[in-house]
Structure formats: structure tokens, C-alpha cells
Amino acid sequence: MNKNVFKEFSIEDWIKLVDINKAIVSELQLDKVLILILKNALDSIQAESGSLMLVSDDDKKVLKIVASVGIPKNISENTTVELGEGISGTVAETGKSILIEDIEKNPKFKKKNNDRYKTKSCIAVPLIFKKNIIGVFNINNKKDLQPFIKKDVMFSETLAQQAAIAIQNARLYRNLKEEKEKIGELNQELEESLMALSSYTEELYTFHDFTKNIFDKVVNYFDFEELVREIARLFISVETMTPSYVVLYFKEKDYRCIIDKNGVKTNTSLEKISVIDKISNYCIDNNESIRIPFEENRYNDLQKITTDHFSSVLCVPLFGKEGPFGTIMLLNSKRKKYQFDEKTRNLMSIFSLQVSTALSLFIALDEIMKKRVLENELKVASKIQKMFMPGKNPIIPGLEIAHVYIPTFQVGGDYIDFLWHDDQRISIALGDVAGKGVPAALIMALTKSAVKSNVSRYDSAKGLLDKINTELISEIEGHRFVTMIYSIYDWKTRTLRMAKAGHNPPLIFKKNGEILRINPQGLFLGMFRDCILKEENHIIDKDDIVVFYTDGVEDAVNEKGENFGLDRLKATIWENLDMTPEELKDLVVKKIRDFSGNAPQADDISIIIGKGVEYNNREIELKNHKAEINRLFNYLTKLLANSGIEGEDILFKVRLIVDEALCNAIEHGNRLDEKKTIKVTHELKGKKLILTIEDDGDGFEWKRKLLSENSVDIKSDRGRGIIILKELCDEFVYNSKGNNAKILISLENK
Incomplete structure (x- = not known):
């Protein structure tokens, strides 16, 4: 599965795909499966019309519309497309999806009948089963009249993987049903074959029940090994199989889950594990299922090492988008003489496709959850680093x-x-x-x-x-x-x-x-x-x-x-x-x-x-925070000491003036807004320090404040700053706006 899907899809998107898959695999009638796939796809990406085209049984170079929504009946019934022709034919020939935002600007695929493409945008994705292209998924006309986007294509491609499996299952069921009907028309001599086929169909229904259970477990389980163990237990519960062991093997992870006939996870000898691995790897490397013993002269080397430990083995591959990634294996011990037949192998091959889809969805959901946890951890680490x-x-x-x-x-x-x-x-x-x-x-x-x-x-x-x-x-x-x-x-x-x-x-x-x-x-x-x-x-x-x-x-x-x-x-x-x-x-x-x-x-x-820069006549920008008072005072202390101006009384006076002036700017001028700043300019002239302090605020009527000195409540914690500054400074004056204070401080010892 494309790793970019993990980035584009939300958890809600994945759950929607799980729900769609559960719906389509629970239906076996091909016509119903096709329309169910199409309607779910259109609803999910908010499109008005679309069609499903399958490669014709009569001519493998021709596509036919087998299901449609929002397309006139005379068009859907009479339209055929050759491979390589138009959008659908190109997708079927290349196996690659096509997204067209504006079909009128694409000379290769420009349509004469514009009424069918109100938005001028469409998507076509291939339906692929075991690396073979079986059809094309076409979606037209976004409901909000906007062009389709890359995420719509990725959603359609993911759904197409599930759809291809569901279509093949429905085809198989249809073929089985047709075979059953033909056998019913034959004479009494074929009665035994008819009964076997009936049993086969019933078991197929059982596997579809299994599929529903598997997808429920995908949503409810959060640990890969636990999910694998539960899937293995489902095989043990099938009465017609009753293997001694079920093994799920994953090559890339080098992980195997072995469940005995009682549904308990078990270990086995290194010799048996070696046999299990060799059979599984052969199955994966050759992309085929294996049944041992096999009446034909095949798998001689594998049969030789297998029969020393097991009476019979059935192994089928698990498929991902890139090919086989694991296997499901049924094993019978030496004491159990039952051998798996061809009917069981066919059923296992069908079920392996459902297990493959379920595990792929689980891995996708797991990747999303791990990514979110990692993102949260990185956010915390980022905050810690910023503190450094x-x-x-x-x-x-x-x-x-x-x-x-x-x-x-x-x-x-x-x-x-x-x-x-x-x-x-x-x-x-x-x-x-x-x-x-x-x-x-x-x-x-x-x-x-x-x-x-x-x-x-x-x-x-x-x-x-x-x-x-x-x-x-x-x-x-x-x-x-x-x-x-x-x-x-x-x-x-x-x-x-x-x-x-x-x-x-x-x-x-x-x-x-x-x-x-x-x-x-x-x-x-x-x-x-x-x-x-x-x-x-x-x-x-x-x-x-x-x-x-x-x-x-x-x-x-x-x-x-x-x-x-x-x-x-x-x-x-x-x-x-x-x-x-x-x-x-x-x-x-x-x-x-x-x-x-x-x-x-x-x-x-x-x-x-x-x-x-100059030691004097320098402008310093401070943040609108009281911690900046100490920074400014320490800086001024260094400048004064460098000019030979020291003494506790002088420094206390400077500190008090800086405190009051900056507090006024921070609290009253900038209203404690940390996004605002304060600009301070200083100049040292002999024994006089000139400070200019300007805030980003709206200013105030400073003259009225200075003239109303007698109205200030000395017991209040507000309103005394300007009075203190006026008394301590040799000169203290604001600009006309009231947001820029000029302060002259005498540095003479008295």
C-alpha cells in the first residue's frame, strides 16, 4: 500500500473504507456487488455519476460498462471501449490512474459531449486482481462543482483494491451457482457431484461470515500479534477443516504465529519451524498455494522434508499491493491421517484475500496511530528544546x-x-x-x-x-x-x-x-x-x-x-x-x-x-515583560561603571526610575500585551543619563495626570508612578501622544 496514503487519510477515512469493505464482501450476487461498490464510492467522495467497466469475457481487449449511476441507460448499455482508447482504455492498458481537473484543456481526452461533464473533471482508476487488470472504475462530476483532488484518487485506488477482491469472489460464487444449476439438469449419475458442490457453496457462505468477523477485529484490536492470533483461531473453528495447527507467517517481520487445535498459541521444534519457513518462502517466492502430499510429481524436495514431521500441509499466500507478504498454513500432525483436498485449497485461496485486505487496513490504521503518538511526543520535545x-x-x-x-x-x-x-x-x-x-x-x-x-x-x-x-x-x-x-x-x-x-x-x-x-x-x-x-x-x-x-x-x-x-x-x-x-x-x-x-x-x-555600535545614543528594543527591567538595569550598570560612575545611592535611584518608567510602559502603555515592544534610547553626558522610553500603546493625557498630583490616593497601588518619576528625575516629559517619555537623571553624589 502506498505510504502516502497514511499521510492523506484520516482515521475516519479508514473506518469508512472498513465499513464499505464489510458491506461489499457480505454480498455474493455480482450485479448487487457492482452497484454497491459504485454507490459507496460516489457517496464517499461526493460525486454525481460514475461507472464500473470490466474486461469482456468474449474479447479481452474490450471494456464494457457493467454498472452505472447517473449515466443514461442507452449509453451505459451500448458503450464499449478498446484497451488504449480514451481515458478508460488508457487506464486499462497502463494500469495507472488518471486524474483530469479540466477535460476541455486536455487535448488527448477532450470530449465533444460537454453535457456529460458539468465540472469538466473526472477520475479513472484500474481494478487489479493478482497483478491482472480486470476493469476500470470511472467517477465524474463532483457535487460541489469543484475539480477532483489527489486524495479522491487515492481513496478510489484503495477502494478499488477491495472492489477487485469482492468482484472476483462474486464471480466465483456466480460460477459455482451456474455449475450447480447445470448439474441439477443432469441425470442421477451426477447426484454425488451435486451434493459436493452444495457443500462447497455452504462453506463459501461460512467464509463470508468469517470476513465480517475479521474486519470487526481490525477496528477492535490495537496489537498486530493479538489480531493475527485471533485470525488464526477462526480457522481452527471451521468444522470441515479441523487442522492440528494453523500458522500465519510474515516474511518481512520474520514473525510466525502458531495456534494448536485448541486455539492456544504454541511453540514447536526448530526442525518443524525450518519446514514451515521453507514452505512459506516457496509459496511467497513463487506466488502460488501448495498442498502436500500432492499426487502429481511436484514439490518433491518439500514433500520429502514435510512428511518427516506432518501428514499433510496446505499453504496459501497473503497478498499486498506489492505482491505476497506472508502465508496462511494448515498443518496436520503425523498421528492425524486426514489430507487437505483441492476444494479446501480453493476456499483457502479465497479467504486469504480477505485476510490480506484486513491486515493491510490494520497496518494502515496502526501507522496512523503511531504517527499521531510520535507527533505528540515531538511537540513535547520541541517545547523542551525551545526552553534550552x-x-x-x-x-x-x-x-x-x-x-x-x-x-x-x-x-x-x-x-x-x-x-x-x-x-x-x-x-x-x-x-x-x-x-x-x-x-x-x-x-x-x-x-x-x-x-x-x-x-x-x-x-x-x-x-x-x-x-x-x-x-x-x-x-x-x-x-x-x-x-x-x-x-x-x-x-x-x-x-x-x-x-x-x-x-x-x-x-x-x-x-x-x-x-x-x-x-x-x-x-x-x-x-x-x-x-x-x-x-x-x-x-x-x-x-x-x-x-x-x-x-x-x-x-x-x-x-x-x-x-x-x-x-x-x-x-x-x-x-x-x-x-x-x-x-x-x-x-x-x-x-x-x-x-x-x-x-x-x-x-x-x-x-x-x-x-x-556606539556605547551612547543606542536604541534597544525590549519585550513587553517585567523580566526586561533587570536586563536593562544590568546593562546600564555596566555602562555607568565603565564611565567611573558607581555608588549604591546612584544605582538605587537609577533602578527605581527604570522600574517605574518600564512598569508604566508595560502595564499602562502596552496593556500587558506581550506582542508589543518597548524601545529604549540612552545617552550618557558626563554626570547625566538621558533615557527615552517609548511604548506601542495609544498614549494618555499626561499633562492632566501631572497637574492632578494632589488627587492621587497615596494608599492606592495605582497612580503613584508619575509622581515618583517627577520627584526623582531632573527632567521628565512625554511627547504629545503620551507614549514616549524623556527622562534626565543626575548622577551626582549628594
Whole structure:
């Protein structure tokens, strides 16, 4: 069965197919089976008309309509199509389905009689039984006047597999019935044959009851081995067979279920299992049933090894869309002298088709359920991984940072982190775990933990990577490894100290036009005792840009199989040096997506972009969350300390003002809306700090608030912020809209 069916069909679609199959296999009259198949198909995909065409018994190169809905009687009774002629003939000749969205735009199949095709859309799928094409399934005119889609074709193909089996069963029943009627017209000498045929027909009815039970079990059982065991027990219950053992064998799974005459799952000797496997594999490889002993001079080798352990064997193949995939085997022990006859083999061949369909449907349902469970597990793993990734860009004096991480799957193996050593130095780490999915994500989490626990112990980038390599070697498998670029940025000296372990070399775009590709020596982590690491130092001046990235950027492919490559990345940055890191990051991602088009993402994509900026007159964008207050205050503390401005009283005053101003912006300006942001601009002039804080809100009448100071209830937890800011600040004023506050803070010790 096509694996794409698992992705396209819902559980409801599969249950609908099970219900249809139960309905059609319970009917033995061929005319009724044909119309039942057709009506169920049209109802399921909401079509108005259709027909079933079968290869003519008289001429195997001609198709005839044997059932129709919504087609005039004179057309359905008189229409024949030769193989290779028109849509139906082409499908019958090639064995491939045809979907036509607009028949008027298809010169090969354009119809003269447009009244029959109101939607100009139709589907034709082959009916295939044991790799032989027995007919064609035609469906026309969607009820909602829309064209048919790929899912409609896949549904029709799946139903056609079941329909072909039901048609062959009905034909067999019809032939048996006709034979019975002929025998009834003969003389008394044929009475014994007539009685045998009657018994044969009754057993056929019994097998159809079995089929209903099997499809009920498909819906009610959730374990493959339990379902197989129940199917085997059904054979034991047939009074006319009464085998000593029933065996269901599945070649690809290398699994066999052996049930004894009491319906109990049992084991047997290795010698007997070897015989069972040889007979089953012969049956599968040659696509035929086997009955041993056999009066003709066939299966001599198999008969020789069989008769040492069993008195008789009957084995029939189980069929899937790709051919035989297993067998059903009836065995009689040496003590039981009953031998299976040709009538039993024919009945077993019929029933094996029903078992094959039931098992195929079960496997399809099981795949859907497993996929849904896996999807839920991946969603949880994805949430956990996002917790490991930095949610915000660090605020670093003199360096503006932006980053992005786009996993190939829900869970990926790239690693990004920003960790402060102290007030002066911050680590910037970017890693890539070999592989994808959950295993890569687990190694990423291990790597992050190792970096975090060691970052404050090593002043050199090389030293830390050597330590991480030692820890990973003892933890991960030999075929796994991690590439990483690890750097330590000293914002006071603007120095970037960098080591690289088998990772893509970072790029530095200097403001003088030079482009540096930083490529210090170093092997990847987790495989070699010595990574042979080197370290380099580089100054990131104002307007210099540094770019870290994983190989998912260069290796991104388009529909022609071309790579995005290093040159396109360089050009994207070089042509837009005036952009902020956030803007550049978004632009690079857009360029990759535009280049890739509809081609799937080949690998995780991670990018970190840094740009040298002024220590003063810098704009910082904050999220609308109170946790940002600490981040801004810690950043301002570093700037003040760098200018020699310290003292608990001054820092307390700055902290109180920042608290009140940002709380006003978060709560009253942005109304606690986490989708909104706050922009902060700072400037340090001697002993004065100038802050501008702007929110995304609608503003307020700030002058009226300031003038109504005496009306504020000092006991209330609301309304005091503006009064506190007015008293603490040397200057405090809003713009006309009331969403941009300018604050002047004196930093003199009093």
C-alpha cells in the first residue's frame, strides 16, 4: 500500500473504507456487488455519476460498462471501449490512474459531449486482481462543482483494491451457482457431484461470515500479534477443516504465529519451524498455494522434508499491493491421517484475500496511530528544546546581537547560547550536532549543559572547547559528533576571542570594505581525544559586522538542486551593511526561503549576527515583560561603571526610575500585551543619563495626570508612578501622544 496514503487519510477515512469493505464482501450476487461498490464510492467522495467497466469475457481487449449511476441507460448499455482508447482504455492498458481537473484543456481526452461533464473533471482508476487488470472504475462530476483532488484518487485506488477482491469472489460464487444449476439438469449419475458442490457453496457462505468477523477485529484490536492470533483461531473453528495447527507467517517481520487445535498459541521444534519457513518462502517466492502430499510429481524436495514431521500441509499466500507478504498454513500432525483436498485449497485461496485486505487496513490504521503518538511526543520535545534556546538577544555594550533558529523537523540539533562570564565578558556559542530529530536534540541538550557548567572556569575559548570535547567523548556514540564556534567578547576592549571545532568559519565585514573569513584550526567535538584547536582574536569596531552560522545556510537547496552557498550569504550582508542585526537576520532568512522555493529544508538553520555600535545614543528594543527591567538595569550598570560612575545611592535611584518608567510602559502603555515592544534610547553626558522610553500603546493625557498630583490616593497601588518619576528625575516629559517619555537623571553624589 502506498505510504502516502497514511499521510492523506484520516482515521475516519479508514473506518469508512472498513465499513464499505464489510458491506461489499457480505454480498455474493455480482450485479448487487457492482452497484454497491459504485454507490459507496460516489457517496464517499461526493460525486454525481460514475461507472464500473470490466474486461469482456468474449474479447479481452474490450471494456464494457457493467454498472452505472447517473449515466443514461442507452449509453451505459451500448458503450464499449478498446484497451488504449480514451481515458478508460488508457487506464486499462497502463494500469495507472488518471486524474483530469479540466477535460476541455486536455487535448488527448477532450470530449465533444460537454453535457456529460458539468465540472469538466473526472477520475479513472484500474481494478487489479493478482497483478491482472480486470476493469476500470470511472467517477465524474463532483457535487460541489469543484475539480477532483489527489486524495479522491487515492481513496478510489484503495477502494478499488477491495472492489477487485469482492468482484472476483462474486464471480466465483456466480460460477459455482451456474455449475450447480447445470448439474441439477443432469441425470442421477451426477447426484454425488451435486451434493459436493452444495457443500462447497455452504462453506463459501461460512467464509463470508468469517470476513465480517475479521474486519470487526481490525477496528477492535490495537496489537498486530493479538489480531493475527485471533485470525488464526477462526480457522481452527471451521468444522470441515479441523487442522492440528494453523500458522500465519510474515516474511518481512520474520514473525510466525502458531495456534494448536485448541486455539492456544504454541511453540514447536526448530526442525518443524525450518519446514514451515521453507514452505512459506516457496509459496511467497513463487506466488502460488501448495498442498502436500500432492499426487502429481511436484514439490518433491518439500514433500520429502514435510512428511518427516506432518501428514499433510496446505499453504496459501497473503497478498499486498506489492505482491505476497506472508502465508496462511494448515498443518496436520503425523498421528492425524486426514489430507487437505483441492476444494479446501480453493476456499483457502479465497479467504486469504480477505485476510490480506484486513491486515493491510490494520497496518494502515496502526501507522496512523503511531504517527499521531510520535507527533505528540515531538511537540513535547520541541517545547523542551525551545526552553534550552535563548528567548532573547543579550544586551551588550558596544555590540548589538540578533539570532534565529529554524529546525528542519519539530526537533533539531543546533545549539545557540549567550553566557556572561562577568560584567565585562560574554560568551557567544553556536553548535551543530550531526544528525537530526530527537537524538540530535538530546546531544544538543548535553552540550549546552557542559558549556554552561564550565563557562566561568575558562578564560580562553580553546580551553573550554577542549573541556567540552573530553566530556562528550565519554557520553555520545562514535558516529555522532558536534561542530561548534565558541567566542568570548570583551565589550570594554571590543575584542572577540574565538576558537572553532570543525564548524563553518564566521565572517567579519569590516567598515573599510574588507571581508574576513575566520578559520582557526580545530576538529569537531566528541570523536577525537585531541581536537588540535587554535584561537584567534579580532576587534569588532563600530559598524563592523560579525556573522556566525550553521551549514544549513550554505547547504540550503532550491528545486534545481543548487546550493544557496557562501557567496550569496556574503552578498546579502555586504549589500545591506547599514541594516541592524535584526533586519539583516530577517533578510538572510527571507533570501534563503525565496531561493529554496518549494524545495524542502535540508538541514537546521541557525544564524547569529553582531554589529559594533556606539556605547551612547543606542536604541534597544525590549519585550513587553517585567523580566526586561533587570536586563536593562544590568546593562546600564555596566555602562555607568565603565564611565567611573558607581555608588549604591546612584544605582538605587537609577533602578527605581527604570522600574517605574518600564512598569508604566508595560502595564499602562502596552496593556500587558506581550506582542508589543518597548524601545529604549540612552545617552550618557558626563554626570547625566538621558533615557527615552517609548511604548506601542495609544498614549494618555499626561499633562492632566501631572497637574492632578494632589488627587492621587497615596494608599492606592495605582497612580503613584508619575509622581515618583517627577520627584526623582531632573527632567521628565512625554511627547504629545503620551507614549514616549524623556527622562534626565543626575548622577551626582549628594
